Amino acid sequence: MEERLESVLEEYKQSLTDVSQLIRTSKHNTSDQGTREVFARISKAADEIQQLLEDGVNITNLLTPLQSGSHLIRDILSNIKADRPLSGLKRSGLKRHASRLEGSLSDIRKKETLRLSTLKTNRNLHDNPIAIIKTSADLGECLEPLLQEEENGDLKYTLKCPTAGLFECKFTSLMFKMETAGEVEYHSVPWADKLENYDCEPAGPLYDISCFPGTPVQIHLPHCEVISDGKLGHLRVAHITGDGLEIIKPKEITESHVVIDVTGLSIFGLITSFIHYLLGRNIRAHVLLFLQTRSNFRTQELQVLLVSSNSDTKKVKKQRDKDIYIERNPNCIINTCRHYSLFTDPPGLIVTPNSAQYVECSKNISTAFTVLCSTEKELKLILKDVKDQTKELWKSVVNIEDAAAAAGSSQTNSENRTKYMIGDQHFIDRHRIRLIESITTVEPILDRLLDRNMINHENFTLIRAKSTSTQRMRELFDVGSIRSTTKGKDCLYDVLMEVEPLIMEELKSTP
Incomplete structure (x- = not known):
């Protein structure tokens, strides 16, 4: 054990020496890849030191080399100027790692040993451990969500869950366990600087999720890790609300998903530790x-x-x-x-x-x-x-x-479809209000949309049951295939050109 400790210390000290050399020789041509490799070696040694700690070794004598590590990481940050930014190895990540290291040093100074840190690590690992379940897939019913293009061009998904149970989105592989039937809306949002003050990095998209009614009791976030590596303990879930960021330990991890229990919805995304980000997965x-x-x-x-x-x-x-x-x-x-x-x-x-x-x-x-x-x-x-x-x-x-x-075929179709568009806005969206107010006979429109499979019999019956043409048209525009898909809007445009050509020509001439 002592020989192993001595070997790790030597490796750590040599890595620190290499960092110092890197700073001296690369002031005008700092290599991101070189910095990454050297810092990865330091991180590897730090992991081994943590393992020794868990094995019960008293390593109070690490105080000085760990202090050197903290100082040298700070030196890297101060010597890499703004005109030579790090690309792969993030400046903010180095800051977080240095802060974490200084936190450990503070514990050593207070307790004169890293035993306190050992107990904390063991408690995190063994109290309510993550269950790693090696299954070929989660057993959820796969559904195709409705799509809606937002103003910024992003896609919003709506998954209609018909009963209680586990349901999977065909496009994103997100899964929701429902207590009752309900609709779940979600779309991916930028991570930006949301992890700026945390020692972790993104490991998947960040999703803004809402639901009505029938709130999910579980969310299964798809991961991309290779489960045969046996290294999934680094995965956590970031839960972001107006009150800040909470890091959630998964309830279990399957071969394809990370599972968490939820009591409310907001923004969720997978994260990994900064060390794993640096060393690669x-x-x-x-x-x-x-x-x-x-x-x-x-x-x-x-x-x-x-x-x-x-x-x-x-x-x-x-x-x-x-x-x-x-x-x-x-x-x-x-x-x-x-x-x-x-x-x-x-x-x-x-x-x-x-x-x-x-x-x-x-x-x-x-x-x-x-x-x-x-x-x-x-x-x-x-x-x-x-x-x-x-x-x-x-x-x-x-x-x-x-x-x-x-x-070539796609471009021809695109050119043919320009008649449907006004700038970036579809003709149907642009003139929705005028169409609702102007069209008085809705049944011929419904007949044609039903024949072309753009609405179903349930939609047909529901729309016809409305008492006025205005209500019928408003209900028609709210049908998912018309509201959320370009194909539906294109089809409605063609049908209206057949049934109401005078109204359509008048709207075409409207600025």
């Missing part, structure tokens, strides 16, 4: 492909994105709705701190950049690689680790010719 990821066409489709650019499997991919696709999404098997496993390269067959195609890294979900999801395609009709894409190119992490064959044809 193996995660399940998705490779998403989007085709951009230019110059009458003579030049194509294939945009390749690397995102975690629990990302809000529906939102990502919505943000790139002008591109053609190419559906392929997206699944792979990557490490959050490693760099990857994309190879093509045939070789020699222009791929930029040479290497890329997974982008944390707290940031805007940007393109990892761009492949310039000119005359290629088909190509194979292969993702490899920069440091180990013998192993293929993901590969797929993409038919560029078919995708470009789809792009």
Whole structure:
């Protein structure tokens, strides 16, 4: 045990020396990757020190080296100027880690030993421990939510849960355990600086959740961790309200979800410890492909994105709705701190950049690689680790010719649909009030919408039961397929052009 302690101390001191050297030699060219690697070694040694502590070793003699670590981390922050910002290793993260380290030092000074910290750690680990349940999936009924585009272009989901039970969103994999029937509304929001004062980082999207009626009693947040690694104890849930941020320990963790009990709804998101963020985690990821066409489709650019499997991919696709999404098997496993390269067959195609890294979900999801395609009709894409190119992490064959044809068709459809739009607003939304007030005969409209499967018999009967045409039109506009989907609004536009051409032409001439 003492030999192990001595070895850890030597490793820790050497890492501190390397940090000092890094500061002296890199004042004008600070390497984010170099800083990351050195600091990762310090963090690894700190973890081993914590393990020794749990084993009952008295390590009062660590006071001096830990003080040196705190001072040197502060030095890193002061020597890296604003014109040379850290990209991967966050300045705010270093500040939080230094504060945490100083908190431990304060305990040592007060108690002359780290025993108090040991008891606190053991209590956190063993009182109400997290149950790790290795199941292939949570057993919930999968439902497709209604979609509504918000003013800022984001998507809002509405999941209609018909009874009590466990229900899963088809698009986000969020799950809700309900005591009664109810509707749950949710959408992803930016993390921004919500974790600024906490020693943790995002591990999934942040969702703003509300419900009426029938509040969920449990929320199952999808995670992307590789459960075979056996390292899921670092996952927690951030619960954000007007009163601040609360960190919740999960009730259990399944192979796919983190489960928490809830008594009220607001904002929830998965987080991981800052140490795990620095050292990197193996995660399940998705490779998403989007085709951009230019110059009458003579030049194509294939945009390749690397995102975690629990990302809000529906939102990502919505943000790139002008591109053609190419559906392929997206699944792979990557490490959050490693760099990857994309190879093509045939070789020699222009791929930029040479290497890329997974982008944390707290940031805007940007393109990892761009492949310039000119005359290629088909190509194979292969993702490899920069440091180990013998192993293929993901590969797929993409038919560029078919995708470009789809792009051409999509553009034609888009041009045809411009008649429905006024700027960024749909014609139906723009003139909703005028249409409700002007249309006096609603039944022919309902008949056509029913024939085209845009409303069901229940909607048809409910709308016809209203006593006035104004009430009927208002009820029609509130039907989910009309209120929340572009397809529904397009269909209603076509039907109104058939049934009420004079009213529609008058509205077209209205500024």
